[in-house]
Amino acid sequence: MEKVRDLVREGKRVAKEDPRRVVHSFKVGLVLSLVSSFYYYQPLYDSFGVNAMWAVMTVVVVFEFSVGATLGKGLNRVAATLFAGALGIGAHHLASLSGSTGEPILLAIFVFIQAALSTFVRFFPRVKARYDYSLLIFILTFALISVSGFREEQVLVLTHKRISTVIIGGLSCVLISIFVCPVWAGQDLHSLLASNVEKLSFFLLEFGDKYCETVKDGDTKEVDKRKNDFDNYKSVLNSKSNEESLANFAKWEPGHGQFRFRHPWKQYLSIGGLIRQCAYRIDALNSYLNADIQVSIDIRKKLEEPFRRMSFESGKAMKEMSVSLTKMIKPSSSDLHVRNAQSACKSLTSLLHSGILKEVESQELISLLTAISLLIDIINLTENILESLHELASAARFKDKTESPIFAEKPNSKSIVCGWATKGQDDHVVTIVNDDCCNGNTSEKGNRSNKVLIHEKHEDCVHEKHEDDDAHVHSSCDSCGHTSLRVIVECR
Amino acid sequence: MEKVRDLVREGKRVAKEDPRRVVHSFKVGLVLSLVSSFYYYQPLYDSFGVNAMWAVMTVVVVFEFSVGATLGKGLNRVAATLFAGALGIGAHHLASLSGSTGEPILLAIFVFIQAALSTFVRFFPRVKARYDYSLLIFILTFALISVSGFREEQVLVLTHKRISTVIIGGLSCVLISIFVCPVWAGQDLHSLLASNVEKLSFFLLEFGDKYCETVKDGDTKEVDKRKNDFDNYKSVLNSKSNEESLANFAKWEPGHGQFRFRHPWKQYLSIGGLIRQCAYRIDALNSYLNADIQVSIDIRKKLEEPFRRMSFESGKAMKEMSVSLTKMIKPSSSDLHVRNAQSACKSLTSLLHSGILKEVESQELISLLTAISLLIDIINLTENILESLHELASAARFKDKTESPIFAEKPNSKSIVCGWATKGQDDHVVTIVNDDCCNGNTSEKGNRSNKVLIHEKHEDCVHEKHEDDDAHVHSSCDSCGHTSLRVIVECR
Numbered sequence: 001m002e003k004v005r006d007l008v009r010e011g012k013r014v015a016k017e018d019p020r021r022v023v024h025s026f027k028v029g030l031v032l033s034l035v036s037s038f039y040y041y042q043p044l045y046d047s048f049g050v051n052a053m054w055a056v057m058t059v060v061v062v063f064e065f066s067v068g069a070t071l072g073k074g075l076n077r078v079a080a081t082l083f084a085g086a087l088g089i090g091a092h093h094l095a096s097l098s099g100s101t102g103e104p105i106l107l108a109i110f111v112f113i114q115a116a117l118s119t120f121v122r123f124f125p126r127v128k129a130r131y132d133y134s135l136l137i138f139i140l141t142f143a144l145i146s147v148s149g150f151r152e153e154q155v156l157v158l159t160h161k162r163i164s165t166v167i168i169g170g171l172s173c174v175l176i177s178i179f180v181c182p183v184w185a186g187q188d189l190h191s192l193l194a195s196n197v198e199k200l201s202f203f204l205l206e207f208g209d210k211y212c213e214t215v216k217d218g219d220t221k222e223v224d225k226r227k228n229d230f231d232n233y234k235s236v237l238n239s240k241s242n243e244e245s246l247a248n249f250a251k252w253e254p255g256h257g258q259f260r261f262r263h264p265w266k267q268y269l270s271i272g273g274l275i276r277q278c279a280y281r282i283d284a285l286n287s288y289l290n291a292d293i294q295v296s297i298d299i300r301k302k303l304e305e306p307f308r309r310m311s312f313e314s315g316k317a318m319k320e321m322s323v324s325l326t327k328m329i330k331p332s333s334s335d336l337h338v339r340n341a342q343s344a345c346k347s348l349t350s351l352l353h354s355g356i357l358k359e360v361e362s363q364e365l366i367s368l369l370t371a372i373s374l375l376i377d378i379i380n381l382t383e384n385i386l387e388s389l390h391e392l393a394s395a396a397r398f399k400d401k402t403e404s405p406i407f408a409e410k411p412n413s414k415s416i417v418c419g420w421a422t423k424g425q426d427d428h429v430v431t432i433v434n435d436d437c438c439n440g441n442t443s444e445k446g447n448r449s450n451k452v453l454i455h456e457k458h459e460d461c462v463h464e465k466h467e468d469d470d471a472h473v474h475s476s477c478d479s480c481g482h483t484s485l486r487v488i489v490e491c492r
Numbered sequence: 493m494e495k496v497r498d499l500v501r502e503g504k505r506v507a508k509e510d511p512r513r514v515v516h517s518f519k520v521g522l523v524l525s526l527v528s529s530f531y532y533y534q535p536l537y538d539s540f541g542v543n544a545m546w547a548v549m550t551v552v553v554v555f556e557f558s559v560g561a562t563l564g565k566g567l568n569r570v571a572a573t574l575f576a577g578a579l580g581i582g583a584h585h586l587a588s589l590s591g592s593t594g595e596p597i598l599l600a601i602f603v604f605i606q607a608a609l610s611t612f613v614r615f616f617p618r619v620k621a622r623y624d625y626s627l628l629i630f631i632l633t634f635a636l637i638s639v640s641g642f643r644e645e646q647v648l649v650l651t652h653k654r655i656s657t658v659i660i661g662g663l664s665c666v667l668i669s670i671f672v673c674p675v676w677a678g679q680d681l682h683s684l685l686a687s688n689v690e691k692l693s694f695f696l697l698e699f700g701d702k703y704c705e706t707v708k709d710g711d712t713k714e715v716d717k718r719k720n721d722f723d724n725y726k727s728v729l730n731s732k733s734n735e736e737s738l739a740n741f742a743k744w745e746p747g748h749g750q751f752r753f754r755h756p757w758k759q760y761l762s763i764g765g766l767i768r769q770c771a772y773r774i775d776a777l778n779s780y781l782n783a784d785i786q787v788s789i790d791i792r793k794k795l796e797e798p799f800r801r802m803s804f805e806s807g808k809a810m811k812e813m814s815v816s817l818t819k820m821i822k823p824s825s826s827d828l829h830v831r832n833a834q835s836a837c838k839s840l841t842s843l844l845h846s847g848i849l850k851e852v853e854s855q856e857l858i859s860l861l862t863a864i865s866l867l868i869d870i871i872n873l874t875e876n877i878l879e880s881l882h883e884l885a886s887a888a889r890f891k892d893k894t895e896s897p898i899f900a901e902k903p904n905s906k907s908i909v910c911g912w913a914t915k916g917q918d919d920h921v922v923t924i925v926n927d928d929c930c931n932g933n934t935s936e937k938g939n940r941s942n943k944v945l946i947h948e949k950h951e952d953c954v955h956e957k958h959e960d961d962d963a964h965v966h967s968s969c970d971s972c973g974h975t976s977l978r979v980i981v982e983c984r
Contacts, residue, residue, distance in 0.1 A: 029608030116521030352854030
């Protein structure tokens, strides 16, 4: 009883984790009962007979979770069956020329050579990655066709029936998988990448605070608990094989949603690699959160401001990248955050230059400087990821943020709008005002820009300014010199 | 033409990389032509008819590279066929009770429910890991048997034939894979782990020298080239999925060679995880070899001795672990090397305490201390790996090194032997002498011990000493206090 209950609980968990799994199960059941009508319906049975079983087999074997995997397997199976069928007929014909004693010997030799050769070719890395299943079916069909030919006179009819049932089975799988609640491997890969970046961003956004807090509150249990909350990044460490198989499937998929047929899936793998590199550093950084040797509060206090900012700004850059991936818009403000993180780096190193480390114990020093150095590494990797993402964005034609202002609810003149200053509109005058509409998580609402900016905690200051062309240079407010800034655009 | 030549070259490379692949290909060809004799040989054909194709299919699908994978798939397939066959007959019987109109409808419903349920269960992580293939065959056989029953009267005979051909096909695969040049997944996993440890050891043995040399010779190109030589560790970073699948296969394998049936394969995965953790740190460390910011020669010179020793000794510990894994003997001297590395750590930190870092630039300081801290991390992880390896060694009953003295070429009394002081022999008197036979890569020759030891660069000193029981405590020479020691045993 207990076991059954466990099983049901596990089933609920599995279904909840991804409800598409339930749908997929129903789809398989549906296609299978559909295809088994070959047996029940007399006219169909008359033309195919027992060969109907190939349709059933094809469905069971070919129908995979994602469209790409199903298409890949289906096409592989059909192509391999066609090719092996033709070759099998040839082999049968050749063998039958040698008389009744020679025929089985010759057939056995053909089967041996073909099976050994194909099995060997399956070890080729490039073949293994994409055509492993083709070769399996190739070996199988060749053996079946050439050998059955020995018994059955009408080998052509047999081959024809096998091929057509395989095609029917494969086609029904492909059609159902595409048109009934499709699961796109490409979409999954895209989401996986976005969620991986988000996981890292979550760590980084929290890390700066936690690193300083661990000393503040002495309750280690509480700290431990919170630490577990952001251990999510660990799943990123081993995402490689998953990403690779998804990319492999995605290559088979036709255009869908925002993805064209030749979407640059390869670029996803290289971004994924960089993300993993970053995750390795984060894993190392994480070990400093509750290391045995803790840096004294004094020193942390002195370094707190730039240290937090480094972690927070790189986290924000990651967060924006994840949003940009999810929404398929070009990442715009991430550049700013990366630059902010880098400028925080500089203030930190100049702080260190000022000689505040003179009295620090050497073991503390090691621990502290390692954390700093890992953070610097992470910021550099963030920049690399961003670069790669820019490449992806242009290769995959991500939308420009400026094309669709998100907050332009009041586009009439003189009204205040949070939005994006569009380059083309020359008569824009941009005013920086005390903003009260953009104080949420700005990256998700998309109401940040690199153009004209106001410091976050600087709400009283109101400056007026003309938008200029090379707005990317602005990493600080012209009037007050603050570096972390927010934008409101007033259309006039 | 060029393409064909490329293909042949690729084939040669694949075959050279692992010659067992060629053997495997021949084995598949052999079994397949053997099984196809079902068609040629009249008495066999009389009893099985077209059902012989199931034997062919089973061979093509079940015969995998390693014994474990073949056994796993074969057993899965046979068990699933048996179970689904029985259930299919039941379903057919139940459906046939409802008359000729109700039968196809009921059958379709059965197939639908069974396929949907089984497909859903395949998503359970534990099922997916081990029984995915079983369920595939279960769905297939159930559908085929229950639906064919609609047309064929003798459903029992059909089922019986299918099951027996599947068993024959599966059995011939299993027998050939076990008795003709077997490829054991367990052995492969074991070797993979040993080679992964060795890759890390290679990095660590070289790293200390390289870190100091990069400054000494200015020729960056040369340094770059040598750097590539020891980038081997990178393959360790993504070995997880490979290790997991090998461990999965290994569980199916019977005892072979030095591995019993219930060999602790799980422990391999946990050691593998630690090794990967270590590899992540090494990856981070590697980036400091040719970083933009280089630590000045002065500072490096001052820290060189303990720094090199940390890297070298942890590398040696790894190397010995790899040898111990390969030879399946208990790791003995690794403990000593880990302790040496730890004592080097202590001398390094006390050097840092002495205040030699006062004048160092902050960016240099970050770079230097991070490298040191990563190295400390690696030493700690080395200790963890060693602990895990000790657990494995006792769970898998690795041999004791003392049982098989490797260098006891002259076991007669009064002669000098490099070897292992055996605990049982009470009349041993151990003399430390100037050794000239043990100056190669000692770990591979197995001529190191924790027992009585002499410092490596201390060849003039000759002490006489009785072996004592708790020799593991010796981390330094009693007479001169040196810590890195070498042993020669003189039997009297």
